[in-house]
Amino acid sequence: xxxxxxxxxxxxxxxxxxxxxxxxxxxxxxxxxxxxxxxxxxxxxxxxxxxxxxxxxxxxxxxxxxxxxxxxxxxxxxxxxxxxxxxxxxxxxxxxxxxxxxxxxxxxxxxxxxxxxxxxxxxxxxxxxxxxxxxxxxxxxxxxxxxxxxxxxxxxxxxxxxxxxxxxxxxxxxxxxxxxxxxxxxxxxxxxxxxxxxxxxxxxxxxxxxxxxxxxxxxxxxxxxxxxxxxxxxxxxxxxx
Numbered sequence: 330x331x332x333x334x335x336x337x338x339x340x341x342x343x344x345x346x347x348x349x350x351x352x353x354x355x356x357x358x359x360x361x362x363x364x365x366x367x368x369x370x371x372x373x374x375x376x377x378x379x380x381x382x383x384x385x386x387x388x389x390x391x392x393x394x395x396x397x398x399x400x401x402x403x404x405x406x407x408x409x410x411x412x413x414x415x416x417x418x419x420x421x422x423x424x425x426x427x428x429x430x431x432x433x434x435x436x437x438x439x440x441x442x443x444x445x446x447x448x449x450x451x452x453x454x455x456x457x458x459x460x461x462x463x464x465x466x467x468x469x470x471x472x473x474x475x476x477x478x479x480x481x482x483x484x485x486x487x488x489x490x491x492x493x494x495x496x497x498x499x500x501x502x503x504x505x506x507x508x509x510x511x512x513x514x515x516x517x518x519x520x521x522x523x524x525x526x527x528x529x530x531x532x533x534x535x536x537x538x539x540x541x542x543x544x545x546x547x548x549x550x551x552x553x554x555x556x557x558x559x560x561x562x563x564x565x566x567x568x569x570x
Contacts, residue, residue: 355392356382359534361415361425366464367518368427370474370486371413374464376564377541380415384408384535390417391533402530407433408508411483413536413569416510416527427536428520429485432509438501440522443493445477445511453478454487463488465517472516485570490516498522508532536569 363376372378382391386404389395395417408414408430418426432438437448445452454475461474472488479485494516503509507526512518521527542564547555 351393354382356387358382360540361427361536363427366466367512367514367520368413368429369463369514369517370461370488371429371513371569372427372536372539373542373544373561373564375543375545375561376539378539378569379537380534381537382534385414385529385532388530388532390422390531395423402532405529408532408535409483410481411479411485414510415533415536417531417533418524419527419531420524422531425533426510426520428510428512428518430508431479431511432501432503432521434503434505434507436503436509438503438509440495440498443489443496447480450480457486461488463514465514470517483570485513487513487515495522501525538569539564539567541565 359380359382361378361380363372363374363378366374383404385406385408386402387399388402389397389399392398410430410433412430413427414430415425415427418424431445432447437446439446444454454477456473456475458474461472462469463472464470471491473491474486474488476484477487501509501521503526506529508529509521509526511520511522542561543556543559544561545559547559552559
């Protein structure tokens with residue numbers, strides 16, 4: 330006969346473990362999976378990364394299912410230009426997106442002849458490759474790879490289709506308490522050019538490093554006989570910059 334006291338103790342242990350896991354996930358660090366190619370080459374489909382939840386303080390979106398327990402963001406710390414950030418898309422305030430922060434409150438951004446201008450100054454980009462191939466959805470595309478340098482000195486890689494289809498835009502003026510994000514895969518990213526600005530309440534956390542990565546086009550995790558081909562060991566513990 331099963332001892333009821335043992336069952337109760339086991340249930341208590343599971344309950345406490347769940348509470349601890351929720352606290353860690355909400356306040357400290359949370360794993361995320363990259364399902365799209367919008368941040369290539371920085372992040373690839375199949376990357377799994379850790380995001381620190383405390384980097385910019387806390388809002389209701391810091392917690393699972395975004396319960397309305399916080400009216401405003403608390404312990405807020407201003408993000409830096411160039412940070413790779415997880416946020417809730419303003420389209421539904423529910424879906425997690427990950428992009429690079431380019432525009433801060435008060436900034437003016439505009440694409441002119443395929444070049445990005447920030448506060449009327451062109452963001453300098455240096456071409457480092459003419460013949461890279463990356464993913465866009467389920468297709469591969471030929472791109473130019475650039476190194477871009479932001480005004481605060483932070484550099485990152487970005488890629489553009491060779492015919493530069495996104496030529497010109499109207500000016501984007503970032504409102505107070507909002508941010509402007511772009512994907513590093515510039516011609517294969519739904520970002521602030523399409524859904525405009527992201528309120529500071531929607532920030533979830535800062536992407537820090539990749540802890541696991543596998544190429545799902547070769548095989549899923551359960552296809553262990555393909556692990557030697559699908560697992561990207563060179564991406565393990567890679568810092569996200």
